[in-house]
Amino acid sequence: MERPPCVSIFLVLCVFIQSSANGQSPGLEPVGRRSRVVETKEALQETETRFLLFKEERDKGCQIRLNHPDTLEQCGFNSSLPLVMIIHGWSVDGFLENWIWQMVAALKSQLAQTVNVGLADWLTLAYHHYTMAVRNTRLVGQEVAALIQWLEESAQFSRSKVHLIGYSLGAHVSGFAGSYMGGKHKIGRITGLDAAGPLFEGSSPSDRLSPDDANFVDAIHTFTREHMGLSVGIKQPIAHYDFYPNGGYFQPGCHFLELYKHITKHGLYAITQTIKCSHERSVHLFIDSLLHPSRQSTAYQCGDMGSFSQGLCMSCQKGRCNTMGYHIRQERQGKKHKRLFLVTRPQSPFKVYHYQFKIQFINQLKKPAEPTFTMTLLGTKEENQKITITLDEEITSNKTYSFLITLDVDIGELIMIKFKWENGAVWTNVWNTVQTIIPWSQAPLYSGLVVKTIKVKAGETQQRFLHTINLRKLNCSLLLDTLFLHDFLAHSKSSASDSQ
Numbered sequence: 426m427e428r429p430p431c432v433s434i435f436l437v438l439c440v441f442i443q444s445s446a447n448g449q450s451p452g453l454e455p456v457g458r459r460s461r462v463v464e465t466k467e468a469l470q471e472t473e474t475r476f477l478l479f480k481e482e483r484d485k486g487c488q489i490r491l492n493h494p495d496t497l498e499q500c501g502f503n504s505s506l507p508l509v510m511i512i513h514g515w516s517v518d519g520f521l522e523n524w525i526w527q528m529v530a531a532l533k534s535q536l537a538q539t540v541n542v543g544l545a546d547w548l549t550l551a552y553h554h555y556t557m558a559v560r561n562t563r564l565v566g567q568e569v570a571a572l573i574q575w576l577e578e579s580a581q582f583s584r585s586k587v588h589l590i591g592y593s594l595g596a597h598v599s600g601f602a603g604s605y606m607g608g609k610h611k612i613g614r615i616t617g618l619d620a621a622g623p624l625f626e627g628s629s630p631s632d633r634l635s636p637d638d639a640n641f642v643d644a645i646h647t648f649t650r651e652h653m654g655l656s657v658g659i660k661q662p663i664a665h666y667d668f669y670p671n672g673g674y675f676q677p678g679c680h681f682l683e684l685y686k687h688i689t690k691h692g693l694y695a696i697t698q699t700i701k702c703s704h705e706r707s708v709h710l711f712i713d714s715l716l717h718p719s720r721q722s723t724a725y726q727c728g729d730m731g732s733f734s735q736g737l738c739m740s741c742q743k744g745r746c747n748t749m750g751y752h753i754r755q756e757r758q759g760k761k762h763k764r765l766f767l768v769t770r771p772q773s774p775f776k777v778y779h780y781q782f783k784i785q786f787i788n789q790l791k792k793p794a795e796p797t798f799t800m801t802l803l804g805t806k807e808e809n810q811k812i813t814i815t816l817d818e819e820i821t822s823n824k825t826y827s828f829l830i831t832l833d834v835d836i837g838e839l840i841m842i843k844f845k846w847e848n849g850a851v852w853t854n855v856w857n858t859v860q861t862i863i864p865w866s867q868a869p870l871y872s873g874l875v876v877k878t879i880k881v882k883a884g885e886t887q888q889r890f891l892h893t894i895n896l897r898k899l900n901c902s903l904l905l906d907t908l909f910l911h912d913f914l915a916h917s918k919s920s921a922s923d924s925q
């Protein structure tokens with residue numbers, strides 16, 4: 426779909442920020458949405474929202490109309506199959522965004538089980554001042570609920586087969602739809618893709634998407650970086666599983682520096698693309714999960730991104746990790762939100778392989794060693810060249826350093842790790858060390874900087890590797906290897922006890 430270059434986006438964003446900064450809820454009605462539940466069914470004969478169904482991958486959609494059963498047949502609705510319905514967000518230009526067609530195509534072409542693919546087109550209600558669009562989300566939620574209720578009555582369709590995928594404001598529309606359904610049973614699943622933050626952050630669960638709205642709710646947060654106290658995407662957890670790729674603040678490849686690259690690809694439209702980049706990344710991560718069934722991203726439960734970056738959260742025990750995107754494992758344990766973290770590549774396929782490293786050094790140098798070195802990992806499938814590591818602090822003895830490493834490719838089982846120190850301080854010491862060693866080959870047995878133990882845990886396979894140097898067996902030639910060749914063989918794979 427062609428769109429005019431949208432240069433007014435800056436202006437629009439300013440309005441967006443201003444109007445939301447004025448106070449918590451100029452747009453939100455005080456009435457709890459649950460108080461108005463079933464009235465929708467009788468009242469609604471026509472909907473403002475256009476509901477489209479897609480028969481083919483490259484189809485522009487066929488409109489189904491509430492209370493017109495013939496349209497279901499015309500549009501090829503099959504009530505024995507699930508219904509996946511896409512719900513877009515706030516519109517700044519009155520056009521459907523391109524990702525919608527990409528998602529339709531992916532849902533139509535990539536799934537083993539055929540599904541009905543639909544779109545709730547609420548552009549006429551979304552192409553407004555932000556606060557107005559926010560106010561309209563409830564109405565659209567009602568209309569979506571009315572459609573599902575009508576499908577139940579007229580086509581014996583079960584609401585448990587409904588999966589709503591809402592982006593930005595559409596995520597909250599999905600939540601409202603779920604809660605307006607009423608009755609004992611909920612709809613099957615809601616996926617919130619970077620659910621909108623302004624006017625929703627901090628509000629009560631009934632005023633935004635929440636885990637109460639469906640049997641299973643998952644959310645991907647991609648643009649929660651604050652600007653003047655507000656973030657485009659909601660920061661707080663709103664689902665059973667909340668995914669925070671790269672911490673959720675901002676996404677790799679979305680910096681203004683990348684603008685030139687985007688301009689060659691999208692023309693002037695790149696300006697809009699760059700601004701929306703992190704927000705819309707949630708959508709592309711989801712589409713990616715459909716397009717690359719064999720490259721599913723795993724995310725790990727963790728307190729925050731800081732701990733995750735130290736590699737402290739590589740556990741999959743007791744449901745602590747899950748797959749991000751369409752193929753998520755739909756299990757719920759307790760009422761608590763689970764916050765999951767992962768690193769991604771800047772473009773599709775987004776998957777990386779996560780490794781936790783825990784290293785203990787013995788440093789017999791007179792002073793702490795520089796915390797910067799490179800590692801090369803050799804696996805059964807591939808070798809990964811030179812990853813530069815900078816630890817938070819200088820290296821001293823007997824301290825365990827924990828950090829996270831991510832690789833773009835699957836190197837298979839880890840066979841060997843090579844370390845290399847390239848900074849001057851260690852180098853000058855090496856010669857001193859060597860000189861020290863040679864005259865006293867008996868004792869001391871070691872000197873300089875030596876890796877004492879190394880533990881590696883691979884997140885994706887949950888395999889653990891451990892290597893410990895036996896200091897008593899450490900002889901000169903091994904020591905020289907370690908220091909001089911800067912190579913270190915960490916072959917011995919074992920199932921070490923802990924790694925948390």
Ligand SMILES: *[C@@H]1O[C@H](CO)[C@@H](O)[C@H](O)[C@H]1NC(C)=O
Nearest residue numbers: 501502503504505506538539
């Ligand atoms: C509906 O889907 C079911 C299950 O895939 C299939 O057996 C059936 O033929 C479909 N009905 C129509 C009318 O296409």
Ligand SMILES: *[C@@H]1O[C@H](CO)[C@@H](O)[C@H](O)[C@H]1NC(C)=O
Nearest residue numbers: 786787788821822823824896
């Ligand atoms: C490190 O541990 C070894 C024994 O494991 C001990 O002999 C040595 O004194 C310790 N070094 C420091 C600096 O604590």
Ligand SMILES: *[C@@H]1O[C@H](CO)[C@@H](O)[C@H](O)[C@H]1NC(C)=O
Nearest residue numbers: 898899900901902903904906
């Ligand atoms: C020292 O270590 C090397 C390599 O591990 C080994 O080949 C050599 O036999 C060892 N020498 C002694 C004296 O233990």
